[in-house]
Amino acid sequence: MSCTSLHAASAGDGAYTWPTAARAGAGIRLIGRKTSVLLIIKPDWLLKKAGLCMLAAQNVQKYYTRRQLFQQAVTTAAVHNVTLCIKPGETIGLVGESGSGKSTLARCMALLEPVTGGALTWHGRDITRVSAKDARELRRSIQLIFQDPVDAINPRLTVERILTEPLYHFGIGSVQDRKDKARQIIERIGLTAGHLTRYPGELSRGQCQRVNIARALMADPQIMICDEVISSLDVSTGAQIVRLLLDLQQQSGYGYLFISHDLARVVQISQRIAVMYRGELVEQRDSAGFHLEAAHPYTRSLIEAVPKLYTRSLQELAFT
Ligand SMILES: Nc1ncnc2c1ncn2[C@@H]1O[C@H](COP(=O)(O)OP(=O)(O)OP(=O)(O)O)[C@@H](O)[C@H]1O
Numbered sequence: 001m002s003c004t005s006l007h008a009a010s011a012g013d014g015a016y017t018w019p020t021a022a023r024a025g026a027g028i029r030l031i032g033r034k035t036s037v038l039l040i041i042k043p044d045w046l047l048k049k050a051g052l053c054m055l056a057a058q059n060v061q062k063y064y065t066r067r068q069l070f071q072q073a074v075t076t077a078a079v080h081n082v083t084l085c086i087k088p089g090e091t092i093g094l095v096g097e098s099g100s101g102k103s104t105l106a107r108c109m110a111l112l113e114p115v116t117g118g119a120l121t122w123h124g125r126d127i128t129r130v131s132a133k134d135a136r137e138l139r140r141s142i143q144l145i146f147q148d149p150v151d152a153i154n155p156r157l158t159v160e161r162i163l164t165e166p167l168y169h170f171g172i173g174s175v176q177d178r179k180d181k182a183r184q185i186i187e188r189i190g191l192t193a194g195h196l197t198r199y200p201g202e203l204s205r206g207q208c209q210r211v212n213i214a215r216a217l218m219a220d221p222q223i224m225i226c227d228e229v230i231s232s233l234d235v236s237t238g239a240q241i242v243r244l245l246l247d248l249q250q251q252s253g254y255g256y257l258f259i260s261h262d263l264a265r266v267v268q269i270s271q272r273i274a275v276m277y278r279g280e281l282v283e284q285r286d287s288a289g290f291h292l293e294a295a296h297p298y299t300r301s302l303i304e305a306v307p308k309l310y311t312r313s314l315q316e317l318a319f320t
Pocket residue numbers: 064076077078096097098099100101102103104105
């Protein structure tokens with residue numbers, strides 16, 4: 001991981017204390033025998049401390065226009081004036097009824113589709129309109145994981161090929177480097193090196209979703225946009241995948257945009273919750289207290305639809 005070096009004038013400055021820096025995974029090296037120290041701090045930690053966005057959408061719009069011969073063009077406002085910010089180590093839960101624009105927003109934020117209006121920024125830099133080369137680079141840092149774990153991977157490739165292909169595509173590392181990285185990542189997501197020689201057809205759906213997550217991790221992302229990643233899995237497999245995502249976040253500080261219809265699950269794992277309704281973001285709140293403070297009628301109806309037996313209360317699930 002790249003590091004930013006910061007030279008503190010003297011230990012007496014007390015700019016960053018050792019325990020704080022250690023928590024951040026920062027390295028501190030004493031220089032000489034006196035008071036000067038060299039702090040090596042991960043940029044994502046600095047951003048988190050400063051509360052800055054890694055990826056932000058500002059009044060983003062995405063309209064689709066369909067033209068038919070001899071008929072008037074029909075325009076769908078899939079996303080209208082959405083403002084959203086993803087910070088390092090933070091999970092934003094995104095909920096909304098079917099067709100409310102969640103996946104469209106996800107594709108725009110992952111630079112898979114151009115926006116019609118508004119702006120996207122990456123670490124404060126405008127990336128609304130970037131060259132194809134820059135977009136490709138950025139897509140490495142902003143990974144999108146899709147709903148159907150089986151459809152998302154090529155059934156004719158071994159797991160090892162699935163994992164190493166993106167690095168090959170970007171021309172990163174030697175053949176051996178890529179294989180070593182695949183072996184390391186497959187263990188991080190709870191499978192074994194033995195799975196590398198298997199084909200997707202020889203894996204369960206849950207294992208296929210782990211492979212999808214591993215493929216995203218191969219690119220060393222900073223943000224993962226998880227679009228309904230557990231909706232096609234049974235409850236216990238879905239819970240394992242959520243646990244895995246949270247563990248990975250704890251280890252590496254990824255920012256997540258977690259899209260789901262399952263409000264109880266979203267409340268459980270997100271720090272903030274955004275609600276989309278008919279292309280607009282109608283509500284955005286901290287998950288703690290969400291069930292009490294949410295005001296939009298659609299959000300209220302969502303909260304009331306959460307089965308009481310399953311959740312007992314959203315308050316208990318709220319991430320703190
Ligand atoms: N490529 C496209 N061309 C035209 N219209 C589209 C396109 N993609 C999405 N839409 C429309 O945009 C709207 C939002 O769709 P989107 O898939 O983003 O919703 P969603 O909230 O993700 O729904 P779901 O929860 O069912 O996946 C819908 O009305 C959809 O028909």
